[in-house]
Amino acid sequence: MTMAEQQHYDEDLLAAFADVPHELLADDEHLATCAPCAETLGTMRATASLLNCREIWDETPLPTRPPAESIEKLRTLAATMKEEDEIAETRVKQLLSKSSDTWAPTLREHPEWHTAGLVRRLIAATDRYNYTSPAEAVELTAAMVEVAEGVGDNSLRVDVLREHAYALGCVGRASEGMSVIADAICVGIDGVDPVTLGRALLVKTMFEAHLDHFERAASTAASAAILFSEAGDANRLLMARLYEGLVFVNRGDYREALNRFEGLDRNRLDVRSHASMLLAEAACHRSRNDVTRAERSFIACIEICDATQLLTLRRKAEWSFARLLMRNGSPARALTILRRLSDDFSELGLARESASLAVDVAEIFLALNRVAEARELALQALRYYKEEHLLAAASARAALALLSEAVKERKPTIEFIGDFRRLADERREVRLLTTVPVAIFGLS
């Protein structure tokens, strides 16, 4: 053991070192090897740094206890909220026990129900519809927006607008959803709640990715991440990071997306987000022709979905798996899966998914020379993209135009289909992943 290691520096010396730039101490052998001395010097420096702060020296005295009346105000508010929530609980149960077409009329008939408590209870109920019955989630959230307008709480307005936008995104009504989430952010930007605004930004990320605005989507996700980080919300910060990864998937940068997913702490992800990430990961592997890893990720995703009854996500995983089969010479098996899923998506009202899936099925028909059926499906998809103003998305437009032309010509060849896929396949398919209902709302 050397002398440098044996004898600690005394505190006087370390206090003197606090003013010395660290690069001048870089050669000090003892400090480099003695953890206690390095620690003491570190806290000396931190103390000195804190003493440089203006706020430390402000002489104006501040009270240390709040006025009694302000405490009382908050207690009264807490009691009112509790009462409102209890009443709303019963009303929401009553409302949701009826069919979805009665929800909005019932709420209009009962203006006396319109309280913040009712909105809070409805928001809490929305999540389960997003994952089991997305079309009903749209109806419910639309009704919530109407109610919240009259309640006069901006934070709740942001919440319901965000829920409504998300529900619209789930059923593929992208342009409408984008407009709704823009309204939510417009209201939320003046609020004080950082997490509520961050959640709205995350939904905006989803729409921007849909519309191929990848740079903007990445920036929006990063802004959300900062808000979550400042609010100490580790779970949502993780979710923002997951969204950043999904933006890379959408952009076709699979390597970077996989790097992002690798960096996430999977043990902290909630079950739905974990399943969504596995699905995106599988698509990345497949796009990089790593079939083994792709299959492994698909299976892991489907297992989670089965264990937790994530029906919509499971269907999307099956769909993605069917595309793997298409690429690996099993079009008949793929077709069976896709046709079943097509029925399911129509029934669930998932318009975007139905349109994209129609194009997949059309491709198989084209390969099988069933041209009339292929054309019909391609046109069906085109109608949707036109209505939703999604024709501007370059890959969707190119893919569908090519398909449409091929169908018109009635001269599809295997080579043509191969070229078509190379042009359109990757981008269109992975874009669908942003409609995967990542559970950003499932944390509360």
Next chain:
Amino acid sequence: VLDPNAFETPLAPPPAVNAESAPTPPPAVTLPVPSAEPEPDEIGALYTKYWPLLLHIACRKFRIEQGDAEGLVQEVFVSFMTTTTKVENTRAWLVAAMCNASRHFWRASARTESLPENFDDQCDPKSGSIADRFAMEITMRQALDYLQPKCRETLYLHYYEGRSAGDVAIELQTTNRYAEKLIHNCLKRVREIYLNMTAVQR
């Protein structure tokens, strides 16, 4: 319809580092942060607990008058109570919300008053989190109250005003050597008090 870009407030870029010329800094050591006590369930108790911290942020960091600041603290708490989102870290959430409320206050007042410096600061990159930073500031203020006036003045002159030991010696009418000794002793003393305070609270 809102311009989708409208909300995109610019974020502070990370500090630029010249990889060739910048020496590798030692691992960052920060002071311990007071309290890891469980949060009280009752809203009045929670409000009482965080009142000094939030008031400190509004009044000292954002230079808002006490009366207005008290109103903002109340607003932040109402928002905390009514949010439908589960709050994972109460202190960090409250601090972030208080910073937002203070910034909104100044933006709303900007037409008639000049803004204080750094009113729009993001999280201090030197500290683990902005909430920790404010908690450390409050504790350090309390630690300074335990010092002798001369010690306090020495630290103020050297660390806050940035004056050299020679300047401090002139100001305190003493020798350079004694001023240096005083600076080092006072730094040791305030650090010791700070560490004792946080150790007791933990």
